[in-house]
Amino acid sequence: MQFFEIRVNSVITNAPLDFDLFLTVGGKPVLFRKTGDVLTRERVKILFQHGGEKFLVPLDQRTLYLGSLKKAAHNPENSTEEKGKFLKETAFVHVNDLFTKKDISPVVTEAEGLVEEMVNFLTSDINATSSLMRLSVHDYYTYNHCVxxxxxxxxxxxxxxxxxxxxxxxxxxxxxxxxxxxxxxxxWGIINKKSPLTTDEWKEVKRHPEYGREFLEEIPAIPDRTKLMVYEHHENFDGTGYPRGLREDQISGLARIVAIADVFDALTTDRSYHKAVNPKEAMDMMFGMQPGKFDPDIFQSFNKKIKKQTGMEFAPDFDPCQPGRVFK
Ligand SMILES: [Fe+2]
Ligand SMILES: [Fe+2]
Structure with a gap:
């Protein structure tokens, strides 16, 4: 039997399970709860405290797992924060597919459904943005980054x-x-390398916008705007970026947006050589670091949005890589 991993916290508690749950015991999957069983919140807490962070779910029950997340993300009894949590778990499953499945076209199509859910969530609930920003998961850097x-x-x-x-x-x-x-x-060894990259490795990493364009070229359903975002997300407003050194409005509008989102997320997340800073510090750093890097109008707009959204009231111990609170 084949399995996929899910986070312990992503399982809906105190209601009958829609799928089987396995735990790894002595390196082997062992049935822990079967479909229809009820897992209590207390039990999950205890498991988590004892270092159990992952469950295994049989691969052929993947749709059932995604269905249960969707149900929870839409359940009117759940708070906005809880709905956001389940939506984010769904996103991780899709991003995992995007990076690991052999045939990319069907998983990109599936991901479009997820993005629609995210847009609906972010535009329908006034607390949704801050709720999704509050949720950070402490592993899977690349996946978390994309979401x-x-x-x-x-x-x-x-x-x-x-x-x-x-x-x-x-x-x-x-x-x-x-x-x-x-x-x-x-x-993958280069992507996850903790020590500094060699010149050749760096060259290879810098090709990822072009590789991305090549992947998406073959999928006609993807909007051109999206394809340009992928291809141009490392271009700088002042022409110092790559791969083509485009400047100002030669860079597509959404690519100028994703460039800001990309750096903002990198600064507010713990990485090998960077301790996460809070959003206010991140904005200050982005402003001072290289004034010509970002579109000034979009940057200003994001700056205001961050101020408005958070009111600058971050918890003093905020760390986006820990599951703790972000805001006071
Ligand atoms: Fe990138
Ligand atoms: Fe990125």
Missing amino acids: DVSVYSIVLARRIYGDSSKEVLMAAGLGGLLHDIGKRKVD
């Missing part, structure tokens, strides 16, 4: 283009989710 960049890109596109153009918001969310898809083609 967060997608959320920030939607938030920012909303600011610039308004709610009326759902199509644009969808394109923005999808571009955020897919912006680093070209890394599929780069050696």
Whole structure:
């Protein structure tokens, strides 16, 4: 039997399970709860405290697992924060597919459904944005990055283009989710390398926007705007970026948006050589670091949005890589 991993916290508690849950015991999967059983919140807490972070679910029950997440994300009895949590878990499953499944076309199509859910969530509930920003997961850096960049890109596109153009918001969310898809083609050892990259390795990493464009070229259903976001997300407003050194409005509008979302997420997340800073510090750093890097109008708009959204009231111990609170 084949399995996939899910986070312990992503399981709906105190209601009958829609799928079987296995635990790894002595390196082997062992049935822990079967479909229809009820898992209590207390039991999950105890498991988590004892270092149990992952369940295994049989691969042929994947649709049932995704269905249960969807149900929870729409359950009116759940708080906005809980709905956001289940939506984010769904996003991780899709991003995992985007980076690991052999045939990319069907998983990109599936991801479009997810982005629609995210756009609907972010535009329908006033607390949704801050709720999705509060949720950070402490593992899977690349996956987390793609999901967060997608959320920030939607938030920012909303600011610039308004709610009326759902199509644009969808394109923005999808571009955020897919912006680093070209890394599929780069050696995983290089992507996850903790020590500094050699010149050749760096050269290879810098090809990921082109690789991304090549992947998406073959999928006609992807909006051109999204394809340009992927290809141009490392271009700088002042022409110092790559791969083509485009400048100002030579760079497509959504690519200028995702460039801001990308750096903002990197700064607010713990990485090998960077301790996460809070959003206010991140904005200050982005402003001072290289004034010509970002589109000044979009940057200003994001700056205001962050101020408005958070009111600068971050918890003093905020750390986006820990499951703790972000805001006071
Ligand atoms: Fe990138
Ligand atoms: Fe990125």
